[in-house]
Amino acid sequence: MTSIAIPEGMPQYDDVPRFDVTRVRADFPILDREVNGHPLVYLDSANTSHKPRQVLQVLDEHYARHNANVSRSVHTLGTEATEAYEGARAKVAAFVNAPSVDEVVFTKNSTEAINIVAYAFSNASLRADADPRFRLGPGDEIVISEMEHHSNIVPWQLLAERTGATLRWFPVTEQGRLDESGLDDLVTERTKLVSLVHVSNILGTVNATARITERVREVGALLLLDCSQSVPHLPVDVVALDADFVAFTGHKMCGPTGIGVLWGRGELLAAMPPVLGGGSMIETVSMGGSTFAAPPARFEAGTPPIAEAVALGAAVDYLTALDMRAVQWHEKEITAYALDALASVPGLRIFGPTVPVGRGGTISFALGDVHPHDVGQVLDSLGVQVRVGHHCAKPVCTRFGVPAMTRASFYVYTTTGEIDALVGALEQVRKVFD
Incomplete structure (x- = not known):
């Protein structure tokens, strides 16, 4: 294995697993x-x-041997494709220690995952009978930070415009860390959602979220973490993070483009209204109205990125082996x-x-x-x-x-x-x- 000269003062541990x-x-x-x-x-x-190669081969093999739509057909190819697709979901769930495989929603990227949550808030805010945790209006607040990727800023700006809620944010220190000095004044009983990046894509900062999470729980808000730059690079356990939602993307973790993940607590996903309407996300449809499938299908309208999901499962296998x-x-x-x-x-x-x-x-x-x-x-x-x-x-x-x-x-x-x-x-x- 290549030897790396570590600067003086950085600890080294013999029990840490290594690869060549x-x-x-x-x-x-x-x-x-x-x-x-x-x-x-x-x-x-x-x-x-x-x-x-291990991911590229799985992608090629799927299209060459198992190509079919999922959750629609009883023929052999359809069954093989569905099993591979749902098998990938199970791999992703295990990779982030999700309590249930049904808490993993496939999206096309982190941006879509975050937008699903934002539009679920928006849709819930139009209904008097919606779960109050997802209803927003004037006087309610959304909290983000100054170090967010645009995909964790713009959806909340648009949500605030649609609902009349107020957007607030944590500043960033000169050292590139979150400034938590005003935490108690920033996250209050008016806060409905806090959405933060776990690892900054521009500063490299790993945000220790425990103190913020504790405050979020105190005020009864929800917490979303953008883990696009953490799930590919370090062990992530959604239970240990104590988040309500986690977003990440496949193409940054050895997987293909066009596939991402929204993890959400099961009871929260069940309380969220759908965002996209169409095939596969329904329970029944009549000309007078529709009822909707349970998560994750509720949030996977239309034909999903099937081969991409299967290849993401292969990427999870690869990283797990490392x-x-x-x-x-x-x-x-x-x-x-x-x-x-x-x-x-x-x-x-x-x-x-x-x-x-x-x-x-x-x-x-x-x-x-x-x-x-x-x-x-x-x-x-x-x-x-x-x-x-x-x-x-x-x-x-x-x-x-x-x-x-x-x-x-x-x-x-x-x-x-x-x-x-x-x-x-x-x-x-x-x-x-x-």
Whole structure:
């Protein structure tokens, strides 16, 4: 196994499971290619992860041998497809320790998962007989944070506009942490929902939510966690988190695009009105009205992303075999190495935590006065793939007084050699723009 030099002061534990990153990389065909005549250095996994052969083979096998619609037919192919689809749901439920497989709703991504909850609130607010936990109106409040991805800001802004509720938020400290100093004044008896990112996609911050969750329970509100950047990277237990809803997406965890997950407490999903109407989400339909299926079918109208769900199940198998504790530790080591290496680049400013404690494998930075788009173009010319822009988290850029940031993000296949390549490429950027 590749040895990683950990900066002084970071603990090392012999009982943490490990994997051989060289063997892991061999599972990902795309890592063999070159970009602009250089070996590919992919440091954009927070945007989307690559897919191992084990997932690609399952996707191909499903379409080649088992392609059919689900929950509709009694023929052999239909039965095989349905069993594979529901089998994937069971794998996902086990992966996040969901108490019931019926608490896992397949969506097309995290954004849709969050919007399902937002529109369920909206629909419930139109009905006097709806569960009061989902009814919103003037005087009610929704609480988010300044570090959210746009997908955890815009749906709540729109919900507030539709219902007359007020949107409030936690600020972010200069160190890139949630400012919880005003927690009791921010989360009050007027709060109906708190929706927070578990791991920031731009700052890398891991939000310790226990204190906020305790306050949410005190005031009788609901809690949604956007786990798009945590479920792929560390062990996530929805019971231990004590959230009411959790959203995450497949394409960031070795799975295909077009598949995501909304986990919700069973009794809450049962109390939520449907969002999309159509086939498969109904119990009975007449010209005078309809009744609706129990969750999760209630929230999976129409033909779902069947093959994508099956391939997500394969991704869960892959990550489970690696052991999510090993995934977390590998990224902690890589992040520690990267923070130390980037600190050696003159003029480079890191946004967010500068220590590998309470942070994930995502590092956003500025290089002097060089615009991130220029940084990204030079890096790409050297085969180094990073993301530049506001990362769908524009309020964070505003908070730190920059129009955009350059972001390097890591995953199971990231090596210290790739971090060294990034640092070397940044030196070339400095030479170009000196």
